[in-house]
Amino acid sequence: MSDTGGVVGRDRELATVTAFLDALPSGASGLLLEGAAGIGKTTVWDAGVAGAAARSYIILSSRPAESEATLSFAALGDLMDGVLGQVLPQLPPPQRRALEVALLIADPVGSPPEQRAVCLAFLAVIRHLSASGPVVIAIDDLQWLDLPSAAALEFALRRLGSEPVGLLASVRIQAGGQATPVAGAGLPAGRLTRIQVGPLTVPAFEAALRASAGAWLSRLTVRRLFGASGGNPFYGLELARALNRAGGEPAPEEPLPVPADLRGVLSARLGVLPDDVQGVLLAASCLRSPTTTMLERANGPVVRSALQTAALEGVVEFEGARVRFTHPLLASAIYSGGSPDRRREAHHRLSKVVPNVEERARHLALSAEGPDEDAAAALSQAARAAAARGAPAAAAELAELAATLTPLDQAPARWRRRADAGAYLFRAGDTARARHDLEALAEEMPAGAARAEALLVLARVLLHDAGDLVAVPVLEKALVDASADRLLQARIHISLARTCGDDLLYCASHAEAGLALAQQAGDPALTGEAMVQKLYADFMVGRGLDLELGDRAMDLEREGRPPRVEERAAMWVGLCLVRADRFDEARRLLELTLQAAREEGDDSSLPNLLAHLADLECWAGNWQTAERYAAECWEAGQQVEHRAWRVMTFFARALISAQMGRLDAARAAAGEGLSVSAAAGDSYGSILLNGVLGFAELSAGNLEAAEASLSSAADLADHISLAEPAAWRFHANQAEAVIGLGDLDRAEGLVERLEGWG
Template sequence: MTLIGREAELAELEAFLNGGQSALAVLGEPGAGKSALLGEVAEDALWATGAEPESGLAFAALHQLLRPVAHLADALPEAQRDAIKGALGLAESRTEDRFLVSAAVLSLLIEAAEPDGLLCVVDDFQWLDQASADALLFAARRLRGEKVRLLIAARDTTDVRHALRGVRQLRLTGLDEADAARLLTAAPAVIAEITRLTSGNPLALHEVGDLLTPDQLEGSAPLPDPLPIKNVFGDQIARLDEATKHVLLIAALEGQGDLGVVLRAGAEPTALHEAERTGLITTDGAKIRFRHPLVRSAVVTEAGAAQKRQVHNALADAVGDADRKAQHRAEAALGPDEDVAQALTESARRARERGGYADAATALARAADLTPATEAKARRLAVAAESAWLGGKPGQARSLLTRARALNNTPELEQLRGRFELNSGDAAEAMRIFLDAAGDRIELLADAAEAASYVGDTAVTIEVGRRAEPLPPSFLRSMLVGTAALRAGDTAKGTEILRTAEPREDASELLWAAAAASHLGEGDAASDFAARAGRVARVSGMVGTLPVVLEFAATAERMNGNLAHSAALSEEGLALAKEAGYVNCTASHLANLAVVAAIQGREDDCRRFADEALMIAIPHRIELRVGVANYALALLDLGQGRFQEAHDRLTAMTTGHPVTVWGSTADRVEAAVASGNLDAARKSVEFLKQWSVNATTTRAKALVARCRALVEDDAVPLYEQALTTDSEYDRARTALLLGERLRRDRKVSEARPHLRTAAEIFGRLGARPWEQRALGELRAAGEARQRTEAAELTPQELRIAQLVAEGVSNKDVAARLFLSPRTVEYHLYKIYPKLGVSSRTELARVLGQ
């Protein structure tokens, strides 16, 4: 049967189901016909319907949707299998990683789609529990090219539209007069007026016929003003006897439509039959369904507070699930009740253990409201704030933390406030918070040092080291004291401490080791530590930290010359940071993408990424990211041959963050020489020599040699020393400069091999401006070569290829990258011919593993 007035929308749904897109949201006001529309095209589908009473129960909707295919979870990677089984309540879960649960949902949907495809329908999305909504949207944004289609119906509100950003949206409008006439038998003038008064709402048009008299429909009597349609269900319910209204209230507050629970909670069978006779509900086997969600809302609205508390108490006795029992007890509570608060706290703990942080935050906030003791209330609010943060709800997290601090402020709460500020607010304010609260607590001192590193505040770095020195020996203490000594000018002490401290295979310690290597001027060692941290974070499933760790891993890969891999990590980190609400982390990934785009000559992309990064980093006082974004713009100028502009930008950076000042010095030297400013170039070389005086790695020494070669007379031996670097990108930069120098000295035959090497490496890295410069020099040296046109992997393909080349199994690749094993196999099918290989062994050889 075709729905009246929805022919165009049905055609659009059919096109969606047969097209290439994976997710579509149908939005409209209550009564617009969203559910009916989806029902027309979704006969064979997995189906879940949000229910307001269940909106705080983590993974309730997901359980409803995936229960028919849960048995397929055994085909997933072990980590994903355990995560999804835990989320669905089929096994104990300790993942505490919402991204892993979301990846498991994606994998399970793709697994269930074989071989004939899969349609999933989620109705009343606005009432889904947050954990289910997050997991489904995570999957929806990554279901590209799969056999899964996800249809969502939701009320058209600002919050819903924001939640569904990135998902195509179809908005239902009201019916016109012609379609209204197909629903109503009335005079044309009456139909026109009713359509105007109801805005063409299909439910209102349908119900109005039962409310108006024949004379009113014919137009011989005036229409009521206003139309009583808004109260139609309320009016029907008000006319029922008390027993029938009681049954409807039990069913409305139960939420799941479980007939057995409704009966155990005190519903009289005769009253249930009477409620069904009214048409407001139907029973189907063991399920109760309301005629329309507005009926449930009207039932609850019509009931008094005492009635609702009584029913919630009865439901708490009738349900077996501990989480639902706790929720009903909480709704029935009249005031503070520690037993009920404790039950909610336990429910929140279970939600956290399955990765349902946002729902845990809601439960803990309610538990705090019911907690009599002030200290316990503050403690629950603090955990609620942390849960909201990990659940991607930074606004709620800050509000909950403010409430906790007002009750019983502690250094631990100040640390949490500082972390919130550092991740999404003002980095300088975060530094102040940590420093004020630290005392002699090493963790808080480390947080203060981390914030200082973002801000570029050397004085605070030194102060932190001074305060950490009397504390018991530890790796963290060594990092703080050693770094402070270096910044204070005691290079011997700082170098000794930092070199003797050995990090564990822990992502946090590896990142500290990376920072220490940077302070020693050893960019290659820093890159290696950061890359290791990224691998550790993926394997361990670190809660809430992966987007941040990927900042450093992406930077490391860029510094190692792996530009495509760096961009791939930043694209992944950017998506995760946005989903997690980590605003400052977003700036970091944007800045890194800007640098990669600059090297590759993608000017529009570079400027867009840099501008977006600066819009966050400047007001949030993240000087490190400000420096990286500005460095990207300078490097863009340098690659395009705008040497004076590049030198001006790089010179302006010398008053900025110490790390970016050091990291951009080699480019500043080159820009100064190319623009004819040898004095400035020499000063920059001296600065780099001083910064790198403690560096012992080959790459650090090679970089100094290259810069010296640009300003000293005996340049060729220095260039040859610089060619010993293990960074392909740096080696190509050196080969280009050496080739240019030799050609200018008319040693053309000696210049050609170096220029050829530079052109080949730049071509392989996609550094097009630099490749063109090398090819131009080759032509001037009498050798014509064409630009390299190597097959390029997409960021997704590159991430998969790198892990497979390292020997990681397809299932483990899927788990680490939040993909399905089938997606990994699909991409490998495309990767092999692009790289001209036919096995994992050949892939490892090509990628240099």
Template sequence: MVAATGNADTSVGHGELIKAVDHALTTHGRALLTGPAGAGKTEVVRAVAAAAEARRESVLRLAPEAADQWIPEASAAALLASVPAAALDQLSGPQRTAIALLRREADAPRAGRDHIALRLAVVEVLRTLAARQPVLLVLDNAQWLDAESTDLLRFALRLTPPRVRVLVAECVQGGAPVGEALCGPGAPAIRVPPLGADEVAELLVRHCLPARLAGRIHQASGGNPRLALALGHSLAEAAEARDSSAHHADPLPVSGQAREVARRLLAGVPAQARRTLLLAALASRPTTSLLRRAGRPDAEAELAEAERAALVRVGEDGTVEFTAGALPTALAADAGWPERAAGHAALAAAVDDPVQAVRHRALAVDTPDQWLAAEITEAAAVCRRRGQRVLAAELGLLAAERTPSWLAGEELARLVTAAEDAGWAGRADLARRATRAVLARDASSADRVRARLAVIDAAGQALGALDETFAYAMDEAAGDPSLQAAVQLRIAWKHNLSDGDPVRSRDAAAEAGRLAALGGDQTAEAMALTVRARMGRILGDTDAEEILAEALALPAPEVPLGMRNAPQYLAVRHALFDDRLADARRQLMVLLPAVQRTGSAEDVFEVLRSLTEVELRSGRCEAASAHARRALELTIEAGLSPGPAWYVAAMAEATGGSFARAAGYARRGIQASQEEQDQVFLSRSLHALGLVELATGEAAKAVATLRRVAALEAAQQVVDPSVLRWHGELAEALIAADAPGEAAELLDRVGTVAVRLGRTGVVAALDRARGLCLSAQGEADAAVHLLEATAQRFDALQLPLERGRTLLALARVERRRRRRAPPARRCGRRPRCSPWPGRLPGRSSPGNRLPAREAARRRRPRC
């Protein structure tokens, strides 16, 4: 008898759990491990057993399968068959006979079997083993134990000595729970928790699956390792079948192994509860009251059963949430069309939102209907006004499906609009679906271009694989300056983001501006000027601010290409680069509600990202961590490109949380950015990792990491040192690695540019590194003087975090002079977070935890 195959690698994320189980066994002698199928119980049990064997304990394992529950005494026979023969030597004759009969080694006597002798024999075997060395009895898949074996083991375990410890693992779905009966009253019950999004990312990487899929897979799997891996493999196989890479916003195919895992999770639900779950799966926002109105009067009781099986969570307000997004998909897929149609019809009569009522009525039929299609189109328009772009795209596609064939023009218009809604929302799957339908029809060049642009807009950071789409869009836009300008704008973004070439990006933007002016499109003209200003800043052009002012002067009440590509947002970024943090924060607080109304998750993310950076530099680390947490949650929920969110999380943790978590986020950001060919956030995530390595004293690693940043920035022709401030950190790492001469050369070279461009904050950061360089070269007095002056400059710039780092550097220099270091007492106004958490004596790290789901619609700006 062996355990079921296909278990996930649950060493990921379960280190603390394994310790907890081991501690429970040491303290109580019994432990019960529970969790849903695929949660990783078997791997945890294996790890605990391996640790026991390493301590030279005797380990007995039993892992029945589902079929074994119907075979009397099957599990007991398997257990005793694994016992060393020497353990049977002390048994009495009747006890040996009882075991031989159980193991089918002898014929049953006419008088029948001696069940009491068998019970006592099992007790004696365990006592004999325990007399020689401690024993760990591991019962995995205990829910599949047959009744006779359960009864036998329950009796024996009541009489065994303390040196016999028992670990029982059982699934909450299927079979009969026996763990409590076997372990006895008071035994600790430990539930295997779901993996977090970060742990799912690590699991995917270990199994050679793209880390950028972690957010979607975590959402769909609910953190169940086996389901997560099954979904990851299904998505990778689907992408391979269409000859492309898996996209972070692709729909997760709940098929094959993934569907089987989901079915197993649902297997133990009674039929009535399953019908209620199906209605919840079909509803957009299920609640207990909605389900009652839809014909399930016992919804609360039936959902309580599902909640005990870890399938749903029911809130205090009656909201129903599936623990894994794949579960409602599997429920709907396994239900027949008549059952789904009846469910949608019932929900259409029960919901109180007119938009949802139209949606359910449309899904309750599968025939064209001119008037229903018109209603769906109006509902999509309502969603657009609400900022619900994903639902607008889904309804647009549904409206096109319900449009009769003789209204081909209306059908095409609905498909194009649906594609644009999907592009706005960052849903690459919906955008591709709508665009394929547009291209399969007799569409005009303009409609074809609009649809192709939607695919580009939905691709997020992953523009590197869209060269063919760009080529077709450019060809079909010929003769229409406005459309050509729109394509050129996206080409400019690609040159910056994927190609890392700001010069080509600036040139493409100039061409886009010329075409936009020719077509009379002032919004596109402003966007083109914005790209030119952004690239100019990167390249160190002194006229970048004048170009930005020109863009701001153009009328642009609506920003169809996204706020993050608008001049208003670039003005905020420039304020951040120039250390005008109060101005940047004030403008961001105005932009935040505006972008939330647009329905663009990408725009909301960008504002949250900038708010995080502003608050970090201002020393408000608690507020920064809150913004970073929201940005990461939004990325997971909306299916955005994960690299930027992991970078933001890494910076928040590095400054106001845990270095270990910061390094983990940074490494995942590096992995995702490499997968998506995102040069911009690759360098940023590397910078975050180098920062952590420098702060934790790993100077050699920091030098290697930050040199990669330097190489990327050089390849991308970045001149302005205020955009990504890695130069001072590399210099400090070089000094710590005993290369002060190389550090001095770097500081001189970058300092000249910073002074020429008037980047006072950058100059101050370079001077901090220069002070450390002077100290390393034996010029302690000059180093102290420079660091004291630098701290005063940071104070004048209202950069408390940088001032704190400078005072720490000053303290180190003064200690080298064997002088008592007073700077911490001279801080005056202190930042509300440590400049290096965990490095200050007597202070603990705040340790703000960031939680480990529509792909990015437009490019994130270069800076």
């Protein structure tokens, strides 16, 4: 559909609107967009109106308001505006007179016009207009249609058959999920489609927020807003604006502010409830998944009657034993409206009854009046548990709370917990927030092993956000700080080996150093990490593929694996197997790695993994699978915002486009990716993208352009000591381009070099 580029997260709804518009020339039909207030019905409706205009359909439009529902023929006047001069002369005099009086164009003379005469006139207008092309009757907020207009609309729609006339309308869903009674639907059920416009997904909600009022918000806060708004974009934007007015993001222990214009409405609804009911609701608002049993254990026998009272007022509803607020904003209003003392009291009671270790630690922390090492330690433990179960965003929130509650005289513990929070944020995909917090932490810490730990985490973030040129100096600084800690030094050497950017021999030397230190320390898990980095680095610099070393690394990883999935042995062994054309073995390892990343909530590993899977399936000839992985890679990259490693998302998109013959798309993606890699000083990424761009130009017969890109890739490969021609498979294409240009002597040298590597 045209003119829908700004609509986020509504592909299903837009596809339905497109189908409705495309089918309209075949006969009368209707499409109702149903949903809660603020959910985005009008956005989809606007896109439908734009689509109708793009098709040159005739559009009769009205946006009735609640205040106009008692005005006679107000909406009918809107619908007829702009066409009256064309259609009035075509009407029989009685119908024309009735319509003119109804629309206040003429003064009534004698008895007022009958409703039927107005209805017949409107039907005649619709039929006249539809004779020259499809007509769309577009009404936003159909439930506010005044009754006389609704009657005219319903009368006309019931009498239409083969005429190309369509009703496109939005209509509000009442609390409880029931559609507001709609006047004017008119069409028989077989010709009327109803579609529910529901909450946005988290990625779509985040995109909508960042496009308007929330560009500055961290992903952790965006997710809190999503939970508080129920995925409703209008309420989410209002919450974001309230945060903006408040001057910043709330700390994990602080409630979200309820916007002033919503606070009045919500307060009026809640203010009629007795104090004991509000006390039970406060406890429910403190819980992620409140149940009647849990609330009774915390608040006693008053709970049942209190919840029934709240349910009668439409504040809560029940799903078995589960208690659910009819809208998440009600929970936010109740919680933010409670005094700090009452909130602490509620959390204290709940900390004694919740069965989950994470929730118990969280309630214990939120009941504390100041720094408390016992609560901080419990939160830190809960954060590790959350990360282990695949919830790094929850782990980050818990670790931040732990750092906040750590007493001031225990700085090393507070630093460690802040570093943990940064690592969890990064795994959850909140790259910008992780970098900001970790840079601030490293800046305030003195030199030593504790700072080296923080720098190690920061460097991992910088590698993805800013590239090797920024990350490597931070790791080298960490190596100096860790001079007295052999095991920490080994971890830093291994991280330097993973940079894989401007000097592969440098990476190989750090892999060897890390392996030696890990073996001396007798740490099997770290030894496995170093082994697989040595395997990969040795392979890339032309020392052969030692898969036995990879098998040993995967065995040792059972003793303890890296938290981030893309750092695990299966990932690196899988990449080597792709280069060796052992696609089935590589697929098994990379798919297992992808499954682990999804199960563990490791969003930060997804773009790289998906890019390599797209590369694998391209070379295996599975084009549809490769295209799916490339699309997923792009989406994952948009979510985590790895500014430097966006190169991999551009690579995946360019590669599949080039292989599928979409050469302009390949050029565009490769060109954007090369800009990113140049900004980050990423030679490795430039090799990948020049290789793909060269292949695209070779496919198009542009030999000079192909030779330039492929030779650039080859020169950069020599610069970083890449001596494994199977790594990215562009050397043969370079030779082909040179042959096509007639430089046979040079081509012979390239082929001889390639054979020598073989």
